[in-house]
Structures are given as C-alpha cells and as structure tokens.
Amino acid sequence: MELVRGGVLVVSTILIGLTAGYFFAYSNSVMRALRGVDDRAFVNVMQKINRDVQNPVFFLAFLGGVLFGIIALFMFLSQPAAVLLPVIVSLAFNFLMCFVVTVRGNVPMNVRLDRMGPPERIGDVAAVRREFEGAWTRLNHVRAWGSTLGFGAMVWALIAYVNT
Template sequence: MFALRIAALVLATLSTGLIAGLFYGYANSVMLALGRSDDRTLVDVMQKINVVIINPWFMIAFMGTVGFTVLAALLHLGKDVRTTLIWIVIALVVNVIAFAVTAGMNVPLNDQLAAAGDPSQIVDLAAVRAQFESSWVRWNIVRALVHTLAFLVLIGALFVAGMQHGRSEAAGEPATGTLVAASGN
C-alpha cells in the first residue's frame, strides 16, 4: 500500500510541478516576448496557443493537479498516515483554487480572444489586445504562484510520508497494513 500511496503522491506532485512551471514559463518568457510585439502578433499567437495547448499531455497534467491529488488523499485516509493526509488536503485546496483561477479567469479571456475572430479581420486590434493582455497576464501570475505553492506543499507531503514510513519500519510496525516477517540475521 505504501508504494501505491507514494505513486499517487508523486503523480500529484509531478503534475502540479509541470503546470506551475508552464505558467511560470508564460510569465517569464512568452508573455514578455508577446508584450514587445505588435497587436496583431499578440492576438494571432495567443489564439493559436489557446488552440494547440488543449492536447492530451497538457490535459493530463492540468487535470492531474486536482485528480491525482484527490487520489493521493483517498489513499492516505488511514489513521497511520494522517499527518501526510493533512499536507495533501492543503495542497488539494490550493490546487483547486489555482484550477478555479484558470477556469474562471484565464479561460474566459481566451474565449473572448477567440471570439474576436481572425486577426486579419479585426478592425481594432489594440482594443482587443487591451481587453485581454493585462488581465490575462495578471491572472496567469496568480495561478503560477498558487500552483507553485501547491507544488511545495506536495513536496512537503512526500517528505512527511517518507518520514512516517521510516518511523514505522524502525519501530517494526507494519507500514503497509500487512504483517511484517521478522528476518533472522
């Protein structure tokens, strides 16, 4: 059971770290570069990014920030791993907040940008950009920071899980819910 618990916790940590890093990358490179470009380039590139990012690799990681963390929490419901569960639940709450920022703020801005239409046909690109860019950048920074916090909490959960497992083994307690055979050394 320990291996399954740790595997779920590693998946939660990995997906959260990947998404935190992706949004960090946007904040520190993509949006800075687009901020230096003309209106048409920003609108055109962001419209294209918002289409291609919806792919299986992104969706597994993005949905995994909550899904894998829920799985890790469910696998840590036992009394013997309660301390780890507390860390996981905190990370879950933080990941749900970050997920809500994306769903409630960034996605509607992406949809608004898509609804503006083909950049070559938009009459006032500056207005479309103004309605999108500063808000999207601000909320991207928020979600990057919040996902990073969840990532750090999940790293803490991994540390605590390892400590709990080590203490259980040192005390000779069955750490996985099965009987531990005594070795004859």
C-alpha cells in the same frame, strides 16, 4: 497499499510540478516576449497558443495534478496529519488558484479572444489587446503561484510520508 499511496504522491507531485513550470514559464518568458510585439501579432499568437494548448499532454498534467491530488486526499484521510495536511494544502492551492482560475478566468477570456476571428478582421485590435493582456496575465500569475505553492505542499507531503 503503501506502494500505491507513495506512488500516488509521486505522480501527483510530478504532475503539479509540470503545471507549475508551465504557468511559471508563461509568466516569465512567453508573456514578457509578447510585450514587444505589435497588437496584431499579439492577438494572433495568443489565439494560436490558446488553441494548441488544448492537447493530451497538457491535459494530462493539468487535470492529472488535480485528480491525483483528490486521490491522495482520500488515500491519506486516515493517515497522520503530518502527511494529510500538506496534501490538503496542495489540493487547495492547485484546485482553487490554478484549476478554478483557469476554468473561470483564463479559458473564458481565451474563448472570447478566439471568437473575435483573425486579427486582421478585428476593428480595433489594440483595444482588444488592452482588454485581454493585462487581465489574462494577472490571472496567469495567480495560476503560477497557486500551482507552485501546491507543488511545494505536495513535496512537503512526500517528505513527510517518507519520514513516517
């Protein structure tokens, strides 16, 4: 059982780390680079990225981090608080600031942007960009911080587990 518990912590840590890296990279490279393109290019690129991100590799990391966090929570309920507490903290950050923000914030914005159709058919593409870019980027920063803090807490849990 200890091997399974340790394995769940390792897998959860890796998946949350991948998610944190993804959102961090978005905040610090992709969105920064897109600031320099014209409105039509911005909308076109965001529509394409938001469609293409829906793939098994992304979903494995994104949903897997939450799933393995939940599994870890149940596996460590009867374990020392030194391990259980950071698992709870990690799950809270990852679930509330990453998963919920994505599902309730970024995804609905992505869907609205995609439903507008190709940028060349949007009447005021600059207004669409203004409405989307700032709000979407702020939410992504929340996801980056949430998943990073969740990753740090899961690393803390892993260290505590090894030392108990």
